[in-house]
Amino acid sequence: TQLLEQSPQFLSIQEGENLTVYCNSSSVFSSLQWYRQEPGEGPVLLVTVVTGGEVKKLKRLTFQFGDARKDSSLHITAAQPGDTGLYLCAGPNQAGTALIFGKGTTLSVSS
Amino acid sequence: NAGVTQTPKFQVLKTGQSMTLQCAQDMNHEYMSWYRQDPGMGLRLIHYSVGAGITDQGEVPNGYNVSRSTTEDFPLRLLSAAPSQTSVYFCASSYRQGTSPLHFGNGTRLTVT
Numbered sequence: 001t002q003l004l005e006q007s008p009q010f011l012s013i014q015e016g017e018n019l020t021v022y023c024n025s026s027s028v029f030s031s032l033q034w035y036r037q038e039p040g041e042g043p044v045l046l047v048t049v050v051t052g053g054e055v056k057k058l059k060r061l062t063f064q065f066g067d068a069r070k071d072s073s074l075h076i077t078a079a080q081p082g083d084t085g086l087y088l089c090a091g092p093n094q095a096g097t098a099l100i101f102g103k104g105t106t107l108s109v110s111s
Numbered sequence: 112n113a114g115v116t117q118t119p120k121f122q123v124l125k126t127g128q129s130m131t132l133q134c135a136q137d138m139n140h141e142y143m144s145w146y147r148q149d150p151g152m153g154l155r156l157i158h159y160s161v162g163a164g165i166t167d168q169g170e171v172p173n174g175y176n177v178s179r180s181t182t183e184d185f186p187l188r189l190l191s192a193a194p195s196q197t198s199v200y201f202c203a204s205s206y207r208q209g210t211s212p213l214h215f216g217n218g219t220r221l222t223v224t
Contacts, residue, residue, distance in 0.1 A: 033212055042115070042201050042215025043154075088154070096209035098144065098169060103153035 002027045004089055004102035012108045016078050021105040023089035024071045030092060032072045033099070034063055037086040079109045113137050117202050117216035124192040124223050132187040132219050134202030142208045143185040147171065147198040148218075154201065160185055161208050192223045 007022050023032065031050045035043035047056050049065035049072060056063045060083075062075040076083055086106050090099045118133045136143065144159035156169030160179040174196060176188040185204075189196060200219045205211035 031210060041217050042203070043213075044215070045212040048212060090154075090213075092209045097167070098156050098159055098209060099213060100156075101146075101154040103151065 002029075002091070002093055002100055004091060004100060006087075006089060006102035006105050008105060009103070010106050010108075012110070013079055015080055015109055015111045017109075018075070018077050019079060019107070020073055020075045021087055021107070022071065022073050023102055025091070026070065027094075028069050030069070032065060032069075033090045034072070034074055035088040035090065037088060037104075038084075043086075043088055076107075079107075081109050081111050083107060084109050115202055115204055115214050115216035117200075117219050119219060120217070122219060122221050124189070124221065126192060126194060126223060128192050130189050130192065132189075132200055132202075132221075134185045134187065134216060135183050136185075136202075136204040136214070137183065138204060138206075138214065139182060140204035140206055140214070141182065142206070142211070143179065143202065143204045144169070144213070145175070145177065145185070145187045146201045146203065148201060149198050157187065157200075159208075189221075192221075194223045197221060197223045 005024050033048045034046045037043040047063045052067045052069045054065045060077045064073050086104045088104045090101045115136045141162045145157040146154040155171050158177040160166045166177050202216045203213040205213050
């Protein structure tokens, strides 16, 4: 069974701090996606990583896909209160019929 | 551009009642799916559809039915609600099955007493 494990489960930091959250699996994924979900809303796609070793930047957010395509990380530089939310990673199942999700990292950034 | 629209936003049911959660998308996506989100459990796939007239089960299909008569609509039916179905339900659509990014609705929060 493919699983995506995210860590840490919860993270509470002050504005201006840097942080990294992780998405790990024992399975190889053809791609991984990262979503952010705010309270009362559905998840919204941030980025898709496809190539092993790939690094993508979205303003202060840096996403990396592991060389073996079994893991990914999200690094936020100088976190702001607007970064608060649930961060989810997701990847296609082996049959290619659906996306499976990790349980997420809940980030709280206080000013 | 509305994207994915879910109704209702909130619902309270008594055990044994039935109801339909509505989902509509205006992006002409072939693929649509239903997930439930529970604390500590993440998003789990209930049912999905790759096109009008075609549906299949996901990870947690028991107690739920779906149909897909049009490209736009993908309703989720609870036949006889149980407290274990208390959850937040999300409908999502994408251009292509499996690998394409999902566009989510804003969810239906269901409580079964």
